[in-house]
Amino acid sequence: MLRHTTNWVTKPANRVDGPDKANGAAKYAGDYRVPGQLVTRALRSPIPHARITRLDTSAALKVPGVLAVITSDDFVDHGRFGFPVADNFILAYQKVRYVGEGVAIVAAVDADAAEAGVNAIELDLEQLPVIEDMEQALRPDAPVIPDVVTEGSKKGQPNVCLTQIVRNGDPEPIIAASPVQLDQTYATPFQEHAYLEPEAVLSIPNPDGSVIIYACDQSPFNNRGIAAAVLGLPEDKVRVIQAIVGGSFGGKDEGVYQMSAQTAKLALLTNRPVGMVFSREESIIVSYKRDASKIRVRLGADKDGKLQAAKVEAWLDGGAYSAETVLTAWRAAMHLAGAYTYQAVTGDVHVLYTNNNYSSAFRGFGNTEAVACIEQAIDEVAEQVALDPIDMRLKNIIGKGDRTMTGATLNQEVGLRACLEWVRQKSDWDRKRREFPAQNKNARYRKGIGVACYFHGMGLGGEGVDFANATIAIERDNSVTLTNGLTDYGTGARTVFTLIAADVLGARPERIKVLLTDTETAINSGPTVASRASVVGGNATRVAAEKIAQLLTFAAANLFKCAPAQVLRDKEAFIGPDEEPVDFDTVVNHARQLGYVLSAHGRWQLPVIHWDFEKGTGTPYVGYTFGAQIVEVTVHTGTGRVQADRIWAAHDIGKVLFPEGAYGQLYGGITQGLGYGLMEEVEINHGYIHNVNFDDYIIPTAMDVPPIEATFVEAPFHLGPYGAKNVAEPSMLGVAPALANAVYHATGKRIRELPLTPERVLLGHALHNDDHGDNSRLWLGYADGLRKVRITQAA
Amino acid sequence: MANKTAVQATINGEDVEFLCEPHQSLLEVLRDVLRLTGTKEGCNNGNCGACNVILDGVLVNSCLVLGVEAQGKRITTIEGIAPPHGLHPLQQKFLEHAALQCGICTPGFIISAKALLDHKPHPSEHEVRHWLAGNLCRCTGYDKIVRAVLDAADVMAVEVSK
Numbered sequence: 001m002l003r004h005t006t007n008w009v010t011k012p013a014n015r016v017d018g019p020d021k022a023n024g025a026a027k028y029a030g031d032y033r034v035p036g037q038l039v040t041r042a043l044r045s046p047i048p049h050a051r052i053t054r055l056d057t058s059a060a061l062k063v064p065g066v067l068a069v070i071t072s073d074d075f076v077d078h079g080r081f082g083f084p085v086a087d088n089f090i091l092a093y094q095k096v097r098y099v100g101e102g103v104a105i106v107a108a109v110d111a112d113a114a115e116a117g118v119n120a121i122e123l124d125l126e127q128l129p130v131i132e133d134m135e136q137a138l139r140p141d142a143p144v145i146p147d148v149v150t151e152g153s154k155k156g157q158p159n160v161c162l163t164q165i166v167r168n169g170d171p172e173p174i175i176a177a178s179p180v181q182l183d184q185t186y187a188t189p190f191q192e193h194a195y196l197e198p199e200a201v202l203s204i205p206n207p208d209g210s211v212i213i214y215a216c217d218q219s220p221f222n223n224r225g226i227a228a229a230v231l232g233l234p235e236d237k238v239r240v241i242q243a244i245v246g247g248s249f250g251g252k253d254e255g256v257y258q259m260s261a262q263t264a265k266l267a268l269l270t271n272r273p274v275g276m277v278f279s280r281e282e283s284i285i286v287s288y289k290r291d292a293s294k295i296r297v298r299l300g301a302d303k304d305g306k307l308q309a310a311k312v313e314a315w316l317d318g319g320a321y322s323a324e325t326v327l328t329a330w331r332a333a334m335h336l337a338g339a340y341t342y343q344a345v346t347g348d349v350h351v352l353y354t355n356n357n358y359s360s361a362f363r364g365f366g367n368t369e370a371v372a373c374i375e376q377a378i379d380e381v382a383e384q385v386a387l388d389p390i391d392m393r394l395k396n397i398i399g400k401g402d403r404t405m406t407g408a409t410l411n412q413e414v415g416l417r418a419c420l421e422w423v424r425q426k427s428d429w430d431r432k433r434r435e436f437p438a439q440n441k442n443a444r445y446r447k448g449i450g451v452a453c454y455f456h457g458m459g460l461g462g463e464g465v466d467f468a469n470a471t472i473a474i475e476r477d478n479s480v481t482l483t484n485g486l487t488d489y490g491t492g493a494r495t496v497f498t499l500i501a502a503d504v505l506g507a508r509p510e511r512i513k514v515l516l517t518d519t520e521t522a523i524n525s526g527p528t529v530a531s532r533a534s535v536v537g538g539n540a541t542r543v544a545a546e547k548i549a550q551l552l553t554f555a556a557a558n559l560f561k562c563a564p565a566q567v568l569r570d571k572e573a574f575i576g577p578d579e580e581p582v583d584f585d586t587v588v589n590h591a592r593q594l595g596y597v598l599s600a601h602g603r604w605q606l607p608v609i610h611w612d613f614e615k616g617t618g619t620p621y622v623g624y625t626f627g628a629q630i631v632e633v634t635v636h637t638g639t640g641r642v643q644a645d646r647i648w649a650a651h652d653i654g655k656v657l658f659p660e661g662a663y664g665q666l667y668g669g670i671t672q673g674l675g676y677g678l679m680e681e682v683e684i685n686h687g688y689i690h691n692v693n694f695d696d697y698i699i700p701t702a703m704d705v706p707p708i709e710a711t712f713v714e715a716p717f718h719l720g721p722y723g724a725k726n727v728a729e730p731s732m733l734g735v736a737p738a739l740a741n742a743v744y745h746a747t748g749k750r751i752r753e754l755p756l757t758p759e760r761v762l763l764g765h766a767l768h769n770d771d772h773g774d775n776s777r778l779w780l781g782y783a784d785g786l787r788k789v790r791i792t793q794a795a
Numbered sequence: 796m797a798n799k800t801a802v803q804a805t806i807n808g809e810d811v812e813f814l815c816e817p818h819q820s821l822l823e824v825l826r827d828v829l830r831l832t833g834t835k836e837g838c839n840n841g842n843c844g845a846c847n848v849i850l851d852g853v854l855v856n857s858c859l860v861l862g863v864e865a866q867g868k869r870i871t872t873i874e875g876i877a878p879p880h881g882l883h884p885l886q887q888k889f890l891e892h893a894a895l896q897c898g899i900c901t902p903g904f905i906i907s908a909k910a911l912l913d914h915k916p917h918p919s920e921h922e923v924r925h926w927l928a929g930n931l932c933r934c935t936g937y938d939k940i941v942r943a944v945l946d947a948a949d950v951m952a953v954e955v956s957k
Contacts, residue, residue, distance in 0.1 A: 014890055014891075014893075015890070015893055015895070017898065018889070018890040018893070018895065019882070019886075019890065020898075021895050021898030021901050022882065022886040022889050022890055022895065022898075022901055022905065023833070023873065023874070023877055023882065023886060024831075024832070024833020024834070024872070024873035024874050024902045025833065026898055027832070028835075028899060030836075031826075031832035033827075033830065193933075194931075194933050195897070195899075195933055196835075196837045196843060196845055196897070196899045196900045196931060196932065196933050197835070197837070197897065197899040198836070198837070244897075244898065245897060246835075246897045246898070246899030247896075247897040247899060247933050247934055248897075249933070279839060280837065280838040280839060280840070280843075489897065490896040490897025490898065490934055491896070492893075492896065660892070660893035660939075661893060663893075663939075664893050664896055664934070664935055664936075664939060665896075666936075667935060667936030667937075667938045667939065668896065668933070668934045668935050668936045669936075670936055671935075671936035671937070672933070693838055693840050693842065694837075694838045694840070694842035694843055694931060695840060695842050699931060699933065701927075701928040701929075701930075701931065701937075702923075702924040702925075702927045702928050702930075702932075702937040702940070702941060703924050703925060703928040705936055705937050705938065708936070708938060
């Protein structure tokens with residue numbers, strides 16, 4: 001049911017975590033210190049691909065101050081983990097597959113002792129050929145990276161982890177018969193999450209053999225599940241408490257789970273608390289990235305620009321371990337041809353193994369890559385038929401009742417047209433598209449303006465059952481305690497849950513405290529991913545709060561001696577037939593006297609949908625968010641430098657629950673999109689990451705972000721709390737392709753490879769630093785020659 | 796371990812004496828020795844501003860200052876800018892504008908902004924952006940931070956003129 005009047009939801013509100021974060025009191029995982037806490041140092045692989053022929057940690061254990069050393073042998077099944085494909089390890093087993101992969105961890109009383117311990121470990125590595133890129137991975141003679149049987153194994157391409165497909169008719173004959181055709185390949189880079197908090201965990205052993213893990217993770221329940229499995233403990237012996245998390249963007253899953261299991265094992269072995277905090281360099285070298293992609297787009301359209309069919313094939317560089325790229329690829333497949341109607345579409349997304357670090361979740365989760373490419377392709381078709389890019393989109397976008405590119409019918413309100421029209425009008429698009437080319441003749445600085453739009457499937461979709469659990473309790477002092485199995489790593493989810501509970505209960509937000517997610521107090525709600533917290537976690541909160549609200553209404557009716565339906569609410573007040581208001585505390589106290597139990601559990605689940613992964617057909621998502629973004633640029637033709645001058649953004653995210661939070665997500669997403677489009681690229685040469693800190697890996701600063709004019713189009717979503725949808729991921733999607741389209745408008749150069757660095761804009765290709773690993777080896781501790789790691793060539 | 800140096804400094808208005816190793820950064824001293832963990836480590840090479848503190852009136856990356864250099868100096872960290880039981884106007888405006896999300900960069904931004912307003916009470920938007928370009932934020936897109944600083948400057952100017 002949609003509520004039309006609200007007291008706190010949709011209104012200006014303060015973040016519940018604001019004061020502690022503004023005064024320095026908020027504790028992140030790396031801020032904890034407990035008595036007896038040990039520190040750790042890791043022995044990490046200095047080369048991209050090798051067999052481990054010998055690993056001897058006995059000398060390390062004799063180093064004064066060293067209390068324990070662990071390797072893969074210390075975990076059940078050698079610490080194998082990974083979902084959906086279990087190809088990863090808590091510490092490298094038998095082989096190392098990327099530079100920086102952990103081989104052994106030392107726990108010691110201080111950093112010097114730990115470092116000496118690492119230097120005492122003897123490791124022999126037999127070098128294997130390195131797969132540096134996706135072309136090499138596909139060669140018949142390529143060394144096989146994974147130790148699991150892949151989908152590609154059956155076809156003689158074992159480095160193809162799997163292929164996610166969409167089958168919606170047969171586009172080939174339609175494209176062949178189309179008067180307008182496009183066949184272009186686009187490329188996107190590895191992107192670093194660059195959360196400002198480097199990873200940190202702290203594990204504390206209990207006398208009964210259980211362990212508490214404080215972690216900067218995204219999904220404490222997934223963390224607990226993996227840790228328990230590899231430690232050989234039942235899940236109730238592992239308690240994961242999420243500390244305040246300093247940003248994640250998809251980046252604090254697998255890597256933090258490895259750290260959690262490592263420190264938990266060391267804590268149990270030593271019976272001492274064990275902390276592990278990454279340096280920035282360690283974070284960038286060791287943690288996973290957004291996959292790099294190549295996407296070939298084939299489109300057919302009629303002479304008027306009406307799209308007919310699309311055949312899209314994508315290759316994702318998943319690196320050494322498949323991690324969530326298997327699912328990223330699925331989401332990419334579901335969006336490959338964009339928010340348009342077609343007669344037929346097929347999509348194929350291949351996940352490849354290479355020795356380039358590894359890839360996993362990152363904001364947008366495959367759709368960022370898809371939108372970056374298809375939205376350039378749409379502009380290229382528009383030009384062929386001499387259509388304005390926005391007119392081209394308006395002619396082809398999906399609306400309510402249309403079939404999406406996967407063939408499923410869209411049964412929801414669609415605000416995409418309104419988004420495109422808003423950005424068109426606000427940006428003065430038509431005039432600028434007309435006038436900029438005329439002004440650009442012989443100019444050193446050239447102006448351009450470009451657009452992109454998108455759709456983004458909500459929640460997990462076909463990836464899994466999409467549910468959450470919340471609890472609510474009115475405490476003895478009439479404050480309200482909430483838990484939620486979905487977490488807040490900076491997104492504002494706890495504030496959204498607070499506002500929803502406040503509104504449903506009729507209780508001031510100041511009364512409400514949302515606990516940090518702790519696996520012993522919250523109820524498992526699956527992973528906190530896919531921007532699903534507001535809709536799914538929000539609905540679970542709503543369900544729990546409605547149970548209490550109903551009890552309070554009964555209590556008030558009893559107090560007023562009237563029927564429950566006669567009780568009215570005005571913020572905290574209860575009003576009976578005699579119109580004399582009674583306050584919240586009086587009603588709560590009365591409810592208690594009546595013996596009501598003022599605590600409740602709410603569970604909520606999105607309707608189950610079905611996607612057939614084998615056939616590539618079905619319904620991928622219950623609904624979509626939509627948006628359109630326009631970027632205006634100035635290009636310096638002498639240097640190739642692109643400056644974003646202004647950005648306009650309109651997003652259909654349904655009802656906005658927490659406006660300040662939603663705009664924060666939007667501006668933040670746009671800024672990450674700006675980085676993705678203009679400057680961010682993890683440069684991996686011969687398996688080594690070159691840019692390992694913020695002096696080389698450049699993210700946008702306050703000087704790079706132009707004025708942003710943004711709005712929300714609130715097309716209500718019938719399943720969302722108050723009609724809400726999600727915002728976190730979609731906010732970044734359109735910026736990079738809009739930039740590429742704007743640069744084309746300014747210069748006439750179509751650069752099909754992101755990011756749009758000065759070299760690419762000026763020369764048409766990137767200039768790569770031919771780093772052979774000096775940077776990485778330095779930060780992995782190999783610079784002083786004290787590591788006892790012997791590298792030999794395979795016989 | 797060995798060779799620790801005794802250092803006397805004034806931190807957030809309090810005279811303190813601490814022992815530190817000659818190679819320890821001021822950031823390490825603040826966090827590990829004095830347990831003032833509001834100052835954060837984001838990069839440890841002077842690029843992100845999360846560890847910014849004010850040292851004798853000058854904004855510094857505490858990761859690039861040695862602990863022993865604090866001898867005789869006055870240091871202001873995020874823990875020291877609010878009045879008792881209250882908030883500094885910058886903190887207040889960061890809350891009002893929702894100018895923080897994950898919050899890990901927030902102490903550095905607030906300290907940097909304070910250093911700016913101490914020297915230049917009425918900065919333009921461009922000046923704020925330029926000054927804060929040494930602080931990285933990955934969540935907010937900076938817009939709300941810039942608004943919060945400009946708004947705080949207005950409030951502080953009114954307070955001064957009272």
